[in-house]
Amino acid sequence: MTMTDDTICAISTPAGVGGIAVARVSGKDAIMLVDKVWKGKSLANAESHTAHLGTIVDENNQAIDQAVATVFRGPRSFTGEDVVEIAVHGSRWVQRELINLLVRTGCRIADAGEFTRRAFANGRMDLAEAEAVADVIASTSRAAHRIAMSQMRGDFSRKLTHLHDQLLDLASLLELELDFSEEEVEFASREKLLDIAREIHTIVTRLASTFATGAAIKDGIPVAIVGETNAGKSTLLNQLLHEDRAIVSDIHGTTRDTIEDTIEIGDTLFRFIDTAGLRQTDDTIEALGIQRTLQKITDAHIVLWVIDATAGTDAIGRAAQQIMPKLTDEQQLVIAINKTDHPDADVSATSALLDSITNNVSAIIVNISARQGHNLDGLENALIKASGTDQIPEDQIMVTNARHYQALVLAADSIARAIDALTAGISGDFIAQDIRETLHHLGEITGNITSQDILTTIFSRFCIGK
Ligand SMILES: Nc1nc2c(ncn2[C@@H]2O[C@H](COP(=O)(O)OP(=O)(O)OP(=O)(O)O)[C@@H](O)[C@H]2O)c(=O)[nH]1
Numbered sequence: 001m002t003m004t005d006d007t008i009c010a011i012s013t014p015a016g017v018g019g020i021a022v023a024r025v026s027g028k029d030a031i032m033l034v035d036k037v038w039k040g041k042s043l044a045n046a047e048s049h050t051a052h053l054g055t056i057v058d059e060n061n062q063a064i065d066q067a068v069a070t071v072f073r074g075p076r077s078f079t080g081e082d083v084v085e086i087a088v089h090g091s092r093w094v095q096r097e098l099i100n101l102l103v104r105t106g107c108r109i110a111d112a113g114e115f116t117r118r119a120f121a122n123g124r125m126d127l128a129e130a131e132a133v134a135d136v137i138a139s140t141s142r143a144a145h146r147i148a149m150s151q152m153r154g155d156f157s158r159k160l161t162h163l164h165d166q167l168l169d170l171a172s173l174l175e176l177e178l179d180f181s182e183e184e185v186e187f188a189s190r191e192k193l194l195d196i197a198r199e200i201h202t203i204v205t206r207l208a209s210t211f212a213t214g215a216a217i218k219d220g221i222p223v224a225i226v227g228e229t230n231a232g233k234s235t236l237l238n239q240l241l242h243e244d245r246a247i248v249s250d251i252h253g254t255t256r257d258t259i260e261d262t263i264e265i266g267d268t269l270f271r272f273i274d275t276a277g278l279r280q281t282d283d284t285i286e287a288l289g290i291q292r293t294l295q296k297i298t299d300a301h302i303v304l305w306v307i308d309a310t311a312g313t314d315a316i317g318r319a320a321q322q323i324m325p326k327l328t329d330e331q332q333l334v335i336a337i338n339k340t341d342h343p344d345a346d347v348s349a350t351s352a353l354l355d356s357i358t359n360n361v362s363a364i365i366v367n368i369s370a371r372q373g374h375n376l377d378g379l380e381n382a383l384i385k386a387s388g389t390d391q392i393p394e395d396q397i398m399v400t401n402a403r404h405y406q407a408l409v410l411a412a413d414s415i416a417r418a419i420d421a422l423t424a425g426i427s428g429d430f431i432a433q434d435i436r437e438t439l440h441h442l443g444e445i446t447g448n449i450t451s452q453d454i455l456t457t458i459f460s461r462f463c464i465g466k
């Protein structure tokens with residue numbers, strides 16, 4: 001991606017036919033270039049933040065469409081440059097002609113994410129805020145949207161900037177000390193330094209620890225649906241997704257490979273993964289499927305164990321032996337006792353056995369009939385509870401971006417080294433080095449310190465027009 005001061009254009013609304021489509025033009029000549037294809041009151045003297053009705057006409061004075069042009073004069077615009085947004089009727093032909101015409105007039109088609117990159121380059125937002133624009137656009141659930149909005153508003157950046165500034169103050173005192181090293185003076189109080197370093201360590205670690213949940217909220221909380229063959233896992237998946245996604249049959253071992261899809265329950269996006277039923281098998285393909293099931297248990301945040309209440313207690317014991325040892329403390333277990341509608345279902349024996357199996361693990365147990373759709377509400381509530389998303393305070397800052405997470409982990413490491421050095425009474429230059437590293441990692445998130453390569457990678461993930 002080249003950063004130049006030319007004027008760029010792109011359709012900013014989704015590809016396809018719509019009631020209207022909006023082309024965005026940004027750059028120092030934006031107003032002048034749009035004026036060349038504009039029939040109506042000239043935009044040259046239009047005030048910022050005003051909308052004008054007119055017609056887009058080509059070089060032969062042929063009308064392409066009636067349009068509304070909204071003028072934003074820099075720096076008070078999204079990109080910080082002069083911007084004109086042209087709303088036309090959303091026909092594919094009109095959209096194509098408009099862009100072709102703008103290019104013939106002197107605009108360049110924008111690269112992916114170039115509008116947002118210009119906003120960043122012109123100081124309209126920092127990097128974390130710019131990345132949040134992409135997240136807001138991509139958000140598919142209320143919870144994901146809330147996190148992205150908070151990041152776009154700059155809550156996360158403000159927190160980091162505050163830490164960064166505090167640390168920078170101390171770092172400069174330390175550097176000053178190094179300049180006077182002959183004299184053995186101490187400008188930076190070691191006690192104060194230690195206090196602040198500890199505080200920063202706590203906050204950075206806490207932020208990093210929100211990543212697992214934050215990322216899961218963004219992509220869908222992974223729920224592995226597991227259990228013995230024929231328990232009703234695929235039936236349940238179809239019910240949760242309100243769609244016949246997986247094949248259901250009374251033949252044991254119907255599902256061979258994992259099937260996954262997302263759906264929003266309450267405010268939260270869940271990613272359900274239906275898996276091959278657990279049983280002893282000589283079939284090579286089925287055995288590979290079962291290996292995948294075990295892997296999915298490891299990757300899941302929530303393990304949803306489906307039990308066939310008609311299958312007898314031996315079957316529960318067998319499944320438990322496979323599932324329980326794989327669970328970690330961070331994972332939540334939800335157990336669905338299924339087929340409660342069936343005359344052979346023995347719910348009380350099943351519950352009693354489960355009590356002993358799960359006696360030192362916290363599990364939420366729900367009785368359901370997947371086939372009849374009984375108590376699916378109860379199961380959905382259990383999933384929301386297990387996800388913990390209803391416990392996240394409204395103003396909690398969540399990290400959802402792997403790049404930010406990595407930088408936070410590195411910042412936590414270097415500040416921890418500084419704390420060790422301070423506690424051990426090690427000399428100032430080592431401490432200053434660790435603090436400089438911490439500053440560097442915090443700066444990477446907001447973009448104070450970021451290489452052009454990283455910027456290009458980040459912005460190329462946007463679509464054209466953003
Ligand atoms: N009576 C009753 N039958 C059910 C219920 N849920 C599923 N079944 C039946 O149980 C059989 C197995 O259902 P599946 O959903 O294919 O089971 P599965 O756990 O995916 O099985 P595998 O893919 O072989 O591991 C089918 O005949 C379903 O109709 C239920 O709630 N009540």
Ligand SMILES: [Mg+2]
Pocket residue numbers: 233234235246247248254255274275277
């Ligand atoms: Mg199945």
